[in-house]
Every structure is written in structure tokens, then in C-alpha cells.
Amino acid sequence: MNLRRKVAAFAGGIAALPLVLIALPSSPASGHGWITSPPSRQDMCATGRVANCGPIQYEPQSVEGPKGLRSCNGGLAQFAVLNDSSRFPATSTGSTVTFNWRLTAAHRTTTWEYWVGSRLLASFSQNNQQPPFSLSHTVSGIPSGRQTVLAIWNIADTPMAFYACVDLQVGGGGTNPTTPPPNPTTPPPNPTTPPPSQGGTWAAGTAYAVGARVTYGGRTYQCLQAHTALAGWEPPNVPALWRAV
Numbered sequence: 001m002n003l004r005r006k007v008a009a010f011a012g013g014i015a016a017l018p019l020v021l022i023a024l025p026s027s028p029a030s031g032h033g034w035i036t037s038p039p040s041r042q043d044m045c046a047t048g049r050v051a052n053c054g055p056i057q058y059e060p061q062s063v064e065g066p067k068g069l070r071s072c073n074g075g076l077a078q079f080a081v082l083n084d085s086s087r088f089p090a091t092s093t094g095s096t097v098t099f100n101w102r103l104t105a106a107h108r109t110t111t112w113e114y115w116v117g118s119r120l121l122a123s124f125s126q127n128n129q130q131p132p133f134s135l136s137h138t139v140s141g142i143p144s145g146r147q148t149v150l151a152i153w154n155i156a157d158t159p160m161a162f163y164a165c166v167d168l169q170v171g172g173g174g175t176n177p178t179t180p181p182p183n184p185t186t187p188p189p190n191p192t193t194p195p196p197s198q199g200g201t202w203a204a205g206t207a208y209a210v211g212a213r214v215t216y217g218g219r220t221y222q223c224l225q226a227h228t229a230l231a232g233w234e235p236p237n238v239p240a241l242w243r244a245v
């Protein structure tokens with residue numbers, strides 16, 4: 001077979017091969033982040049303040065879902081724990097709070113929104129620009145009592161948003177608490193000789209022994225760890241120290 005016939009035969013063999021299409025995975029969204037202070041629910045899971053959270057404890061920055069949702073988990077079944085309000089303590093604050101975001105990858109942004117229920121408390125425009133990796137928003141007019149603030153980061157060039165829920169106990173004046181509640185993984189030091197306290201109403205500055213019972217907000221709580229109470233350590237806020245009975 002001469003050279004011309006060999007080339008023709010080779011070309012014909014290539015033409016006979018089946019066409020294989022390779023589907024490349026789409027690139028993931030480049031924007032990720034969550035609220036670290038006051039601690040959001042995913043931050044509490046990631047830092048160990050709330051245990052047994054599942055996958056969210058390893059990726060607090062990944063609560064991403066379609067825009068327009070009003071759920072703490074962004075509609076993601078693997079992060080369903082974030083919708084369980086009973087698992088997360090509230091941070092004591094005033095009616096004005098500064099929310100601090102940590103971004104692991106910035107993404108062009110339209111707005112940042114803060115909701116309580118169906119009420120939009122505040123909206124901050126990013127003008128379709130890329131935000132810094134750390135930023136803060138101060139929100140005023142948060143209603144008193146226990147509130148869950150839903151923060152939404154709306155991405156500019158995708159139909160997606162990132163979601164973070166922050167539980168607050170709003171009362172009195174001021175802004176963010178100066179003395180945060182204790183971390184359950186690092187309990188406060190026990191006083192040397194805490195006097196036992198049975199009955200009565202919980203009060204800051206009081207030393208409580210293990211087993212002491214107090215009332216707060218119409219409920220009775222039993223002390224789990226000996227400690228001296230501080231403002232911000234009210235029994236509903238620190239399940240590491242108090243158990244409802």
C-alpha cells in the first residue's frame with residue numbers, strides 16, 4: 001500500500017470512531033461567608049458552642065440557596081439543624097446591634113438584608129461591587145424580647161444568596177454585650193466556696209452551687225456548674241450552666 005492509501009485509510013478510521021462528549025462540572029459559586037458576631041447559628045456549630053450539628057460545623061460559610069427564602073438553612077436539607085430554634089442560645093443585646101461578617105471568598109453583591117419575621121429591619125447596598133473579606137453592618141430598631149434575625153447576602157451575578165440566622169435576647173439599652181456568655185466547651189472557673197442558693201429569682205452577681213434552683217422568666221432552672229452569675233448569663237442563654245426543670 002502506497003503512502004497516499006495509508007493516509008486515506010487512517011483518516012477513514014478516525015472518522016469511524018464514536019464521538020464522545022465530556023461533561024465538565026460547572027464551577028462552584030465563588031462567594032461564601034457567615035456572621036461571626038454576634039454568633040450566628042452556623043458559627044455556634046463551627047466553634048463548638050452547640051454540638052452535634054452535622055456537616056454545617058465544618059462549612060459554616062456554605063448556607064447558600066435561591067434568593068427570596070426566609071429559612072435559616074437556605075433550603076438545604078443537610079443543614080436542617082439550623083432551623084431548630086430550640087438548640088441555639090440567644091446573645092443578650094440592646095436594640096442596636098453590629099453584625100460582623102467573615103467572607104472566605106468575596107462575590108459581587110447587590111444588597112445585604114436583615115429581617116425579623118416578615119419585617120425588613122435594614123438593607124445595605126453593595127452597588128454590585130465586590131465586598132471586603134470582613135465587613136460590618138449596624139442595625140437599629142430590633143424589637144425587644146427573644147428575636148431571630150435572618151441576615152441575607154444577595155449575590156449580584158447569580159440567582160443565589162447566603163443566609164445566616166442570629167438569635168438575640170433584646171432588652172434594655174446599649175449595643176452588643178461587653179461580656180459574652182461562656183463557651184460550653186470552656187466553663188467559667190468555679191468559685192472556691194460558692195454558697196448554696198435554693199429558690200428565689202436569678203440575679204447577676206450571685207454565686208450558685210451545682211443543684212441550686214432559681215426562677216427566671218416564669219420558669220424554674222437547676223444549676224449544672226457552680227459559678228458566679230454575670231449579666232448576659234441568664235439561664236435561657238447558657239444551657240451549659242442551667243437546665244429547665
